[in-house]
Amino acid sequence: MAFDHKSFLKHLSTKPGVYRMYDSEGLILYVGKAKNLKNRVSSYFASNGLNNKTMALVQRIDDIEVTITGSETEALLLEQNLIKKHKPRYNILLKDDKSYPYIFCSDHQYPLLAYVRGKRKKGGEYFGPFPSTYAVRESLNFLQKVFKLRNCEDSYFSNRSRPCLQHQIGRCSAPCVGLISPEDYAKDLYHAQMFLRGKNNDLISDLQMDMDRASEQLDFEKAAEFRDQIQHLRKIQESQSIEASDGDLDLFAIHIEQGICVVHVINIREGRMLGSRSFYPKLNMDEDEDAALTAFISQFYLQFNREIPDEVVCSHTLSDTQVLSGALSEYRGKKVKLSFQVRAQRLRWLQLGINNAKESCRIKSQGKQHIAQQYQALQSFLSMEQPIERMECFDISHSHGEATVASCVVFNQEGPLKSDYRKFNIEGVEAGDDYGAMRQALTRRFKKLVDDKKPDLLLIDGGKGQTNIALDVLAGLDISGIHVLGVSKGVTRKAGMEVLLYRGKEFTLDKSSPALHLIQQIRDESHRFAITGHRARRGKVRGRSVLEDIPGIGAKRRKELLRFFGDLAQVKAANIDEIAKVPGISRQKATEIYSALHDE
Structure with missing residues (x-):
């Protein structure tokens, strides 16, 4: 019932x-x-x-x-x-398959610093958690080099009669044979603990005072050791870009594309970035970024008992901000701040997280297993008997009929086949006649068709008119065996709402469909390639710089860009941070310039 x-x-x-x-x-x-x-x-x-x-x-x-x-x-x-x-089937389920690594400081007269993972049973102090084994080993390597603390087990330590190789290469002060006093070792350990707690500025101040004190006492060898420690600390400060900020926070950046959801988490403690990690939560009900990120953060802290910092920074604004903040604060027993609009160093960290989330998503989407699933889903949807080995997609780009260019992009089972991409400069067609431009491009492509370059599926970016043009061209050239699929943006013109035209019928696919994700990917790549070709042709015809086509970039800003970098090639080679250093260019404008120059 x-x-x-x-x-x-x-x-x-x-x-x-x-x-x-x-x-x-x-x-x-x-x-x-x-x-x-x-x-x-x-x-x-x-x-x-x-x-x-x-x-x-x-x-x-x-x-x-x-x-x-x-x-x-x-x-x-x-x-x-x-x-x-209960782990319900239709909830977003976050799996955690292993514990995080820590740095362990033992309870000993001469404590050791060591890598540990799992339950914290031994007596002593634990620093972390760190997001990866690499982050732990990198920190331990730095501490042994700078503060010369031991890393051997107690059984080995208590049976030494002479210094080991670690002392000989300058990575241990040899407390096992009494070459350093308990007081001096304790001071080195205290400095190492300051580093692990992120108090680098206080640590440098202490070392500077020790260096000055040693110099006044004419102990120049000791002063040189403190000087070297300070230099190492300043170097690692620069590499981690922590001078401009402090505090404990976690940053969450989410990116959803082609049915893949990636959440990149960055852990900041005392202003020091300990590392980062990407997670791939499964979307079971077509959740958007807001819902997916809210569910992820809730489970990340509330289910797995992770340390909750003072502040949580998110790449997207959450609708349940007060509820989530209240729950985290109640669970922690101390107020937790949720932030979305951040500036300065926090913005740089967040942008790093967003870039990593996008990159992780791109890598995941290009995995062979993922691509194979998409191809299989598309073959099943189109009821094609043979596997799809080669797909081609055509698109038209122009500005009010000027400098019309048609693009042809090619995909196979490995993904984009860029060596087979083609552009067609459309000539002799009335300005704005997309049907005529599509007919010319398809005719030029298929009139000298080679069998090993014959696509199994031809995608046309357009509605019934463009799709019928493709069928008419193939029939006129007496070419058979090519399935034609039209991809229209639909009434709303929103991603995920595309209308597909196949064998005279119209279809729609669910937003989560792997087949639709593959269609969107090749359609978007065709669109990008067509716009790139159109801009290049239009710029050549007009004798203009590509900078002139970027909204908000006038003569003054173009002049400043070229003066700062020297020429256009150097502008294209610059990243967002470098472009933002140009006088009169904000970071937001720098992002727009970078995206325009790289067709993003």
Whole structure:
């Protein structure tokens, strides 16, 4: 018997709480929180506007249970406990397959610093967690080089009769044979602990005072050691770019593309970036960045008992800011600040996270297994008997009919095949006649077709008119065996709402469909390649600089850019930070210039 949602909703409370959806076997399908339970649960049974995943969830619902809470914050905490316990199928589930590494400082007269992972059973002090083994070993290597602290186990330490190789290469002060006093060793350890806590500026001040004191006492050898330590610290400060900021915070940057969700997390402690890590949470209900990031951060802290810092910086504004901040603050026992609009060093860290999230997504999307799944999904959708080995996509680009260029991009099972890309400068066609331009480009491409270059699937960026032109050209050249797929932006012209034209019929695909992600990728690449060719041709015809085509870049700014870098080639080679150093160029404008010059 189907779940009687009308009767259930009729008596449902409007208070905040948590709802649990069950299937016919009594398994929890989904756990959610709500400020108003009746309004939120009612939204699942709306007559329209639901995506395919939500509809699939609703069809499996056999029962719903709710728990009233005193506040939305309490609802969030309960929601995370239930998700952790039951791992519902339709919730975003974050998996944590291993513990984080730490640096361990033992409880000993001459404590050792060592790498540890797992449960912290030994007596002593633990520094971390660090995001990766590399971050731990890099820090230990620096500490041994600068402060010469031991890294050997107690059993080895207590049985030494002469210094080991570590002392001979200048990486240990040899406390095992009494070459350093407990007081001096304790001071070196204290300085190392200051470094691990991120108090580099205080540490440098202390070392400078020690260096001055040693110089006054004419102990120049000791003063030189302090000088070298200070230089090492300043060098690592510069490499980590921490001079301009301090504090404890975590940064979360999310990027969703082609059905892949990447959250890049950067850990900052006492103004020092310890490292970063990318996570790949699975999206089960077509969540947007807001919903996905909120769910991720909740589970990241509330389910896995991670250290919660003073501040959490996000790449996207979250709709449940107060609720999430309240839940984290209550769980931590101390106020936690959620930030979205940041400046200075925090902005640079956040931009680093965003770039890494995009790069991780790009690498993931180009994996052979991921591409193979997309091709298989597209073949199945089009009911093609043979595997798709080669695809070509055509697009037209012009400015009010000026400098019309057609692009042809090629994809195979390995991804983009750039060696086979082609551009067609359209001539003899009336300005703005996209149909005529498409016909000319397709005719020039297929009139001398070579069998090993024959595509299995031809994609046309356009509606019925352009698609019919492609079919007409192939028929006129007596070419068979090529499937033609039209890709129209649809009425809303939004990504994910494309209308596909195939064999005289129109189709739409779910936003999460791997087949649609592949179609979008080749369509977007064709569009990018066409615009690049059009801009180059238009600039050549007009004798203009590409800088003139960037909005907001007038003669004065162009002059400053060229004066600063020397020529256009150097401007193109510069990154965003370098462009932002030009007088009169803000960071936002620098980002726009960089994107325009690199067709992003």
